[in-house]
Amino acid sequence: DAGVTQSPTHLIKTRGQQVTLRCSPKSGHDTVSWYQQALGQGPQFIFQYYEEEERQRGNFPDRFSGHQFPNYSSELNVNALLLGDSALYLCASSTGFSGPYNEQFFGPGTRLTVL
Amino acid sequence: SQQGEEDPQALSIQEGENATMNCSYKTSINNLQWYRQNSGRGLVHLILIRSNEREKHSGRLRVTLDTSKKSSSLLITASRAADTASYFCATDDNQAGTALIFGKGTTLSVSS
Numbered sequence: 001d002a003g004v005t006q007s008p009t010h011l012i013k014t015r016g017q018q019v020t021l022r023c024s025p026k027s028g029h030d031t032v033s034w035y036q037q038a039l040g041q042g043p044q045f046i047f048q049y050y051e052e053e054e055r056q057r058g059n060f061p062d063r064f065s066g067h068q069f070p071n072y073s074s075e076l077n078v079n080a081l082l083l084g085d086s087a088l089y090l091c092a093s094s095t096g097f098s099g100p101y102n103e104q105f106f107g108p109g110t111r112l113t114v115l
Numbered sequence: 116s117q118q119g120e121e122d123p124q125a126l127s128i129q130e131g132e133n134a135t136m137n138c139s140y141k142t143s144i145n146n147l148q149w150y151r152q153n154s155g156r157g158l159v160h161l162i163l164i165r166s167n168e169r170e171k172h173s174g175r176l177r178v179t180l181d182t183s184k185k186s187s188s189l190l191i192t193a194s195r196a197a198d199t200a201s202y203f204c205a206t207d208d209n210q211a212g213t214a215l216i217f218g219k220g221t222t223l224s225v226s227s
Contacts, residue, residue, distance in 0.1 A: 004157075033214065042203050042217030043158070056214050088155060094213060102213060103148065106158040 002027060004093050004107035012113045013081050021076040021110045025093030032074040033104065034066060035090040043090055049074050050096075078112075086114045121204055121221040128225055134191040136221040138204030139184075145207045147180055148215065149189050152201045161189075161202075194225045 005024045013019050025032050031050045035043035045058035049068035068074045072093075078085055088111050092104040122137045138147070146165050150158040164171045164180045164187070171178045177190040191198055201222050205215040 006157075031213070035215075035217075039155075040219070042205075042219050043215075045214040045216065048214060058214065090157060092158075092215075103160050103163050104213065104215060105160055106150070108157040109155075111155075 004029075004091055004105050006089075006091050006107040006110050008110060009108070010111045010113075012115065014115050015081055015083060017081050017114075018077065018079045019081060019112060021078075021089050021091075021112070022073065023076070023091030023093075023107060024073045025091075026105050029093035029095050029105070030072050031094045031096060031102075032068060032072065033092045033094070034074070034076045035092065035106075036060075037088040037090060037109070039087070046076070081114045083114050086112060088112075121202065121218045123221060124219070125222045126224070128194055128223070130195055130225055130227045132194055132225075134194050134198070134223055134225070136189045136202050136223070138187045138189070138218060140187075140204075140206050140216075141185065142208070143182075147178075147187050148205045149176075149178060149187075150203045150205060150217075152203065152220070153199075158203065191223075194223075196225050196227045199223060199225045 004026050007022045033048040034046040037043040046060050048056040052068045063079045065077045088109045090109045091107045094102040094104045120139050148163045149161040152158050162173050162178050164178050175192045180187045201220040203217050203220045205217045
């Protein structure tokens, strides 16, 4: 049973560029959440997708956008990259949007470096 | 904003000793989860404890929750070098949806 997978593993971009990160949820999961983890910090919630719609959003600018596909996989897009966007981007999957007791399972992350 | 705050920030122990990490949070919650992260990689889910539970065990892990004090603790017994990692507590925001709010974590170092 494959867990949460993310691609690519590492990515280097320059300021002003755009980037797309991808996530495939754990088998049987239909909800995908994205988190940003800066060095030495805990992960911060970006947004969550369920039934192909953004259901919840954290305190991130509109430069951060996403998409969920019918097979539940998801993309995170970041436009006009800033140096401060350098971080580990984590995807988490779970079942059911309205379940507060659902465990969230994380992927290995994508390390984004903005130069 | 970060709700959970782990204490201590760093902990160094010898193999075989027990490690205790604490987490405090600010608002009411539905559940609290503990995660482990090795060397800046993905988070591994350790245990989830619901707001109506006071203690939970999983192997060498023991988690307690005190909602009156808005705090939780994670005890790792008989620690091993492989337990060396960062440990995070995460709470829900008690609203619709399941976004997790993380603290800054405790870095545990277990030496042999």
